[in-house]
Amino acid sequence: MTYLPRGSAAEGPYALAVDPARAAWTYSSLRVVELPPGGSHSLATGESEWIVLPLTGGCTVHTEGEIIELLGRESVFSGASDFAYAPRDSHLQIASGAGGRFALAGAKCERRLPARYGPAPEVPVEHRGSGTCARQVRNFAAADAFACDRLIAVEVVTPGGNWSSYPPHKHDEYRPGAETELEEIYYFEIDGPGGFGYQRVFPSREGGTDVLAEVRSGDAVLVPDGWHGPSIAQPGHAMYYLNVMAGPGDEREWKICFHPDHTEGYR
Secondary structure, three states, X not given: OOEEOOOOOOEOOEEEEEOHHHHXXXXXXXXXXXXXXXXXXXXXXXXXXXXXXXXXXXXXXXXOOEEEEEEEEOOOOOOOOOEEEEOOOOEEEEEEOOOEEEEEEEEEOOOOOOOEEEOHHHOOEEEEOOHHHOEEEEEEEOOOOOOOOOOEEEEEEEOOOOEEOOOOEEOOOOEOOOEOOOEEEEEEXXXXXXXXXXXXXXXXXXXXXXXXXXXXXXXXXXXXXXXXXXXXXXXXOOEEEEEEEEOOOOOOOOOOEEOOOOOOOOO
């Protein structure tokens, strides 16, 4: 199942729980935990590295003997957030005095890197595209922005009425210097009550992934393969999505191939 409406992939304390077993792939994971005021949550990281990213609210992350204070943010539409990295084969605890909602982006990996803090002011913010294809990309854990072993994660905010993830692109095969193989998760939030958007994934090969989903806050779409895009925001309602990616390549790279029929003037 590649389209996960809100609640359909809830598990235990998680409003959303996507792991390799559920997604039928090897590396990428995403969990969303909602904590009440004074709440806490613990996680054994196992074979995966994890980033704790506040969606709303702030928290304290305890891992590897480090205490990392995350100021967080009012909402995903408020701007970039600070975040915390926890290595594989460790333990982390999230505690929030005021409560909030927190994403845990993970990737099965081999190397054990140190726990670290990612400051919000150091998040590279890119304004990509123009006109009705303009959007903001927050490259907080892009391959060239923050050191991880396999995990790549970015946020995108698309203004109401605009298209993003356009032109359609793919990263489902290894072609040296041109394309890397990456599993990808899209997690969506929409600004304003009743807002929605659309996400398209279509086959890059016979029998490949084929999805056209109306997405709302809390929904997710899995992209194991195929051309993905556009992501379309309803007029009057900005659309946010968190992209979590990982793959088998020896190098941690984001190299994509644009669909040849949709590239003129839109990158």
